[in-house]
Amino acid sequence: MSYITKSPWVIHYDGSSCNGCDIEVLACLMPMYDVERFGIINTGNPKHADVFLVTGSVNEQNKNVVKQIYEQMPEPKVVVAIGICACNGGIFKECYNILGGVDTVIPVDAYVPGCAARPEAIIDAVVTGLGILEQKRQALANGELLKEPEPEAAVAAPEEAAEEGKEEA
Amino acid sequence: MVKVIIAVIAYIILAPIVGGFLAGLDRKITARMQGRVGPPVLQPFYDVLKLLEKESITVNRVQDFYVMCFFIFVIVTGCFFFAGENLLLVMFTLTLASVFLIVAAFSSNSPYAEVGAERELLQMLAYEPMVLITCVGFYMFTGSFEVGQIMLSTKMPFPYLIGIFLGFIFILTIKFRKSPFDLSMSHHAHQELVAGLKTEFSGKTLAMLEAAHWYENVFLLGMVFLFFVNGTWWGYVIGIVDVLLTYFLEILIDNSFARMKWQVAINSSWIVAVVLGTVNLFMLMFVR
Ligand code: SF4
Numbered sequence: 001m002s003y004i005t006k007s008p009w010v011i012h013y014d015g016s017s018c019n020g021c022d023i024e025v026l027a028c029l030m031p032m033y034d035v036e037r038f039g040i041i042n043t044g045n046p047k048h049a050d051v052f053l054v055t056g057s058v059n060e061q062n063k064n065v066v067k068q069i070y071e072q073m074p075e076p077k078v079v080v081a082i083g084i085c086a087c088n089g090g091i092f093k094e095c096y097n098i099l100g101g102v103d104t105v106i107p108v109d110a111y112v113p114g115c116a117a118r119p120e121a122i123i124d125a126v127v128t129g130l131g132i133l134e135q136k137r138q139a140l141a142n143g144e145l146l147k148e149p150e151p152e153a154a155v156a157a158p159e160e161a162a163e164e165g166k167e168e169a
Numbered sequence: 170m171v172k173v174i175i176a177v178i179a180y181i182i183l184a185p186i187v188g189g190f191l192a193g194l195d196r197k198i199t200a201r202m203q204g205r206v207g208p209p210v211l212q213p214f215y216d217v218l219k220l221l222e223k224e225s226i227t228v229n230r231v232q233d234f235y236v237m238c239f240f241i242f243v244i245v246t247g248c249f250f251f252a253g254e255n256l257l258l259v260m261f262t263l264t265l266a267s268v269f270l271i272v273a274a275f276s277s278n279s280p281y282a283e284v285g286a287e288r289e290l291l292q293m294l295a296y297e298p299m300v301l302i303t304c305v306g307f308y309m310f311t312g313s314f315e316v317g318q319i320m321l322s323t324k325m326p327f328p329y330l331i332g333i334f335l336g337f338i339f340i341l342t343i344k345f346r347k348s349p350f351d352l353s354m355s356h357h358a359h360q361e362l363v364a365g366l367k368t369e370f371s372g373k374t375l376a377m378l379e380a381a382h383w384y385e386n387v388f389l390l391g392m393v394f395l396f397f398v399n400g401t402w403w404g405y406v407i408g409i410v411d412v413l414l415t416y417f418l419e420i421l422i423d424n425s426f427a428r429m430k431w432q433v434a435i436n437s438s439w440i441v442a443v444v445l446g447t448v449n450l451f452m453l454m455f456v457r
Binding site: 002031038043044048074137140 | 196200203204206207208209212215216218219222223225226363364368369370371372375
């Protein structure tokens with residue numbers, strides 16, 4: 001019997017969202033959709049959270065923040081990218097400082113397309129995420145180390161450092 | 170002696186069940202007050218069992234030890250109380266438990282936890298006078314600090330200690346971490362201080378903290394119960410009904426007040442302690 005699917009606590013981070021998706025995330029917590037029915041609480045503390053909801057794309061400024069929140073969350077955890085911005089950059093994709101979707105810095109488990117994503121779709125994605133959460137919990141309980149793909153940004157780091165070095169020079 | 174052992178074992182086993190159930194009711198009623206459906210009543214149990222399944226992240230090794238001490242001393246407090254021990258001893262043990270929690274938060278060196286811990290200290294400063302006055306009130310009424318003796322009293326303390334009762338209800342809002350004075354853990358306003366005191370606790374440590382709060386809540390409601398005993402069965406019935414009413418009142422207060430600053434918490438609870446508490450104590454000198 002697993003309890004992780006009965007009490008998923010979420011943390012919500014606004015990347016460079018236009019706030020459209022954020023409002024929809026908050027709408028899920030309001031009386032109309034009331035996700036607390038499923039035991040979902042918005043914690044605001046990565047150390048208490050199981051599900052990481054990211055809205056908006058990742059840019060140079062916030063990529064470390066996203067990574068840090070992800071790393072501070074205890075296993076098992078899942079990441080849900082909400083809105084087309086968080087999936088692949090969306091309308092901001094071509095901007096000079098945008099890296100793209102959330103999966104450019106951390107592994108994402110569920111994607112919610114839409115601009116803005118509907119609350120129903122967000123709840124659906126979180127429920128899908130719970131299935132993955134349960135799998136991860138079992139893997140953890142069996143002592144298998146979760147294979148975390150090394151974030152691409154880490155690979156890109158030396159180049160960046162080199163670039164920064166160039167700029168300074 | 171057998172009675173005492175039974176009471177203590179019953180407390181250790183039943184208190185988390187009752188406490189968790191009350192916490193679930195709290196969340197359900199709160200949701201209904203806000204026009205939501207709310208989680209299942211067993212949700213707090215799911216939460217704690219989930220936390221036990223999670224990975225443990227601790228910032229240092231002593232932190233878990235201190236939280237464990239908090240947990241143990243809260244249980245010891247309740248055991249002393251239900252074993253009919255001295256009320257002052259009970260309250261000082263509770264204070265010791267709170268100190269361990271504060272030290273645990275300070276040890277993490279996290280700014281949020283530290284601000285939370287400082288606020289917790291201020292909260293203690295706010296409620297301690299009223300707690301002591303409550304003990305003294307019981308002593309003046311029954312002539313004993315022993316909970317066992319107070320339980321034997323044939324007159325119901327409530328009508329004589331009504332001011333102290335109201336003052337105690339007032340500080341219960343602080344102890345239950347309810348809205349106007351929910352300063353240190355930021356239960357509702359979690360964006361301001363992240364999670365305050367418990368920011369750095371996760372997994373099993375957090376589960377222990379939650380369970381400790383259930384024990385603590387049951388003990389505090391036991392204190393409320395003490396105001397209504399008169400040695401008869403209907404005294405017990407009135408006591409239990411009133412305990413539930415008190416709990417409902419706290420939920421109502423939680424949902425109808427915005428959070429206040431710590432200055433308000435200290436000033437108001439000291440004013441309540443001085444006005445309701447000491448006036449009641451003086452009255453008791455003449456009435457009794
Ligand atoms: S997907 Fe649309 S609504 Fe959501 S953050 Fe992006 S632009 Fe805004």
